[in-house]
Amino acid sequence: MSGGGGYGELVEGERGKSIVVQLDAYALPDDHTVWKCSPGKTYRFYTAVRDAYTVFPDIRGLTELGGGPSEWTLESLLQAVSNDRWERELERMARGRSPQSQPGITKADKEKLTFARRIWFEAKKGDLVVIPAEGYDKEVLIGELLTEPGDLRWIDAKDGEFEGKYIGRPVAWKRSIPKFQLNEDLIKALHTRAAVFPLRESRKEDVYRLAYRNFVYKGNYVAEFHTEKERFTAEDSAVVSTWLNGFDYLRHVLSETGVDNLPAQMSFYQMGLEPVPDSDSAELKINIQSPGEIFVKTFGPFALALMCMLPLSACSPQAVIDNNVTIEMNYVGNADASCEVLVRDTVKSMVGTMSYNRLDEANCLGVRAMNDAQLSTRAHLKNQPETSN
Numbered sequence: 001m002s003g004g005g006g007y008g009e010l011v012e013g014e015r016g017k018s019i020v021v022q023l024d025a026y027a028l029p030d031d032h033t034v035w036k037c038s039p040g041k042t043y044r045f046y047t048a049v050r051d052a053y054t055v056f057p058d059i060r061g062l063t064e065l066g067g068g069p070s071e072w073t074l075e076s077l078l079q080a081v082s083n084d085r086w087e088r089e090l091e092r093m094a095r096g097r098s099p100q101s102q103p104g105i106t107k108a109d110k111e112k113l114t115f116a117r118r119i120w121f122e123a124k125k126g127d128l129v130v131i132p133a134e135g136y137d138k139e140v141l142i143g144e145l146l147t148e149p150g151d152l153r154w155i156d157a158k159d160g161e162f163e164g165k166y167i168g169r170p171v172a173w174k175r176s177i178p179k180f181q182l183n184e185d186l187i188k189a190l191h192t193r194a195a196v197f198p199l200r201e202s203r204k205e206d207v208y209r210l211a212y213r214n215f216v217y218k219g220n221y222v223a224e225f226h227t228e229k230e231r232f233t234a235e236d237s238a239v240v241s242t243w244l245n246g247f248d249y250l251r252h253v254l255s256e257t258g259v260d261n262l263p264a265q266m267s268f269y270q271m272g273l274e275p276v277p278d279s280d281s282a283e284l285k286i287n288i289q290s291p292g293e294i295f296v297k298t299f300g301p302f303a304l305a306l307m308c309m310l311p312l313s314a315c316s317p318q319a320v321i322d323n324n325v326t327i328e329m330n331y332v333g334n335a336d337a338s339c340e341v342l343v344r345d346t347v348k349s350m351v352g353t354m355s356y357n358r359l360d361e362a363n364c365l366g367v368r369a370m371n372d373a374q375l376s377t378r379a380h381l382k383n384q385p386e387t388s389n
Contacts, residue, residue, distance in 0.1 A: 017383075018326040019315070021308045023343070024378035025214035025223070027335035032217065034128045034207045037119060038195040040159075043134040048157040050141055055129050056155065056168025057116035057195070060084045063165050069120060069152050074113075081116075082109045115196040119169055121149045126333030128211055129171060130199070132190040136180040140190065142211045143171035144332070174211040182206070209295070214307065214378055216339050221303040225294040225310075229374040232292060236373035240294070242272030243365040247309060248282050249274040250350055251302045256280075268354070268361035282306075294375075301339070304329075305346035307379040312347075313366025314381075317359040320351055328382070 039046040040058040049055055061084050065072055082105045093099055101108070123129070125148045131141040147153075152167045179187060186206055189199055199207065205222070208215045213224045229236065249271045253261050262271070282302060285295040296303040308327065312320055325347050327340045351359065369375040 018324045019312070019320070020326050020328060020382040021311060021347075022380055022382050023214065023304060023307055023327060023329040025216070025304055025307065026212040026330045026332050027216040027337075027339040028208070028212075029126070029333045029335045030218055031124070032127060032204075032333065032335075033123065034130060034199045034204045035118065035123055036190055036192070036194075036197055036199060037129045037131055039131050043132070044159055045157060046131065046133060046138075048155070049131055050173070052155045052157070053143075053171055053173065054153060054155050054168045055119055055131065055143070055145075055171050056157075056166045057112070057119055058159070059112070059116060059166070060162070060164055061087075062167055063154075069150055069167070077116075078105055078109060078113050081113050082106065085109060085112075112195075115194070118196045120152055120167075123169065124149060124333060128174070128207060130190065130207060133179055137178055139176040140179050140182065141173055142175045142177075142207060143173045144211070146170045146172055177210060214304065216301075216304070216335075219299055221298050221301050221343075223296045223303040223307045223377065225296070225307075225375055225377045227292040227294075227374045227376070229292070232373065236369075239365055239368045240373050240375055242269060243362065243369050244272075244282075244284070244294075244296070244306070245274070245276065246272035246362060246365070247306055247350065248302075249276055250353065251282070251298075252276045252280050254349060254353065262353075262358075266358075268358040268365070271358070272365070301342040301346045304339075304343045305350065307377045308343065308347050309350070309362070310366055310370065310375070310377050311379050311381050313363040313370065315363070315384075317356050317363060320359065320363075321356070324348075325351070 037055050039049045039055075045056070045058060059081055061080055065076055065080060082103075085101065085106070085108070086103050089099055089101055123145055125145055127145050129141075129143050129145065131143070133140050147170055151169075153170055154165050154167050156163065157166050179190070182190075183206060186199075186203055189203055205217070205220075208217060209222065209224070215222055227236075227240075246268045250262075283295075283297040285293075285297075287293045296306055304327075308325065312325070325344060327344045327347070329340055329343070331337060331339075354362065
């Protein structure tokens with residue numbers, strides 16, 4: 001045992017059964033993409049896309065190609081796009097309007113097919129699509145693609161007097177949010193002319209927070225905590241801040257030395273007031289309103305380990321010490337499945353480093369944060385250990 005009174009390394013299965021912590025968190029593959037997908041000119045298919053749970057390009061007449069998408073050639077698709085455009089042009093001319101284009105394949109036809117192929121054949125299963133809405137008070141849709149590229153489905157949709165079949169990719173809606181609540185940079189991206197394109201890296205994190213709240217992407221771990229308390233007091237702030245910084249200070253000590261280097265008499269309350277260099281501290285974004293939000297971002301698994309420690313606060317220190325903690329989380333596409341192990345090992349390291357008394361103090365603060373400050377996170381215990389408060 002070290003000078004800090006830690007319990008050292010616990011051998012898996014040595015003492016008790018596992019405490020399983022279920023995290024509503026998502027590991028994303030490094031090649032994950034977020035696509036802006038327009039629901040047609042003047043947002044005409046917004047309702048159809050939303051209600052059919054399908055993102056599709058505005059191209060008519062594809063049923064005439066016969067066969068399935070895997071049999072369609074680039075040339076036949078391009079001709080179908082050109083034919084569709086010219087048929088609509090003839091309809092406008094029949095209503096007395098001047099022609100805006102000529103028959104034959106145009107640059108605009110090629111551009112439209114490029115956008116369509118991105119939806120049909122390029123976007124990967126698990127990629128996100130962001131569907132913009134008309135006006136600032138209407139909800140932007142964020143969905144996750146459910147099928148592999150080329151695995152498409154037909155839907156019926158109406159466009160004015162025309163009603164027919166369109167083909168697209170099925171999607172599960174993850175979030176809808178009024179456009180005015182998005183940051184200005186993301187709104188600017190949604191207003192660009194291109195119908196379908198991948199968002200750049202700097203814009204993806206905001207979408208991930210909206211869609212998943214808690215996630216892992218390229219080594220960055222992000223966790224979200226909430227409070228529903230209408231009147232968040234100075235005491236509430238002190239309790240939550242001490243709990244957060246106590247664990248962040250512990251993480252800092254472990255990252256600096258790799259071992260328990262805490263003074264033997266230092267309490268967890270004192271740890272909560274210890275300084276952590278700005279260059280090494282967890283990144284926090286705090287918005288305490290009603291409801292309030294706290295975002296924790298770290299390079300490495302600490303942010304999600306912190307999520308685990310909140311529900312574990314309801315257990316007695318001995319129960320956490322005696323039972324191995326295992327983690328369950330969600331994976332998108334071909335995400336690295338080692339995230340669970342990394343989070344588990346970080347929790348194990350923190351628990352094994354702290355003395356019984358420190359862990360008891362941390363748990364007391366965690367319970368106060370949950371009960372008094374109404375702090376919560378999307379993590380829960382799937383099973384209750386035998387020894388608990």
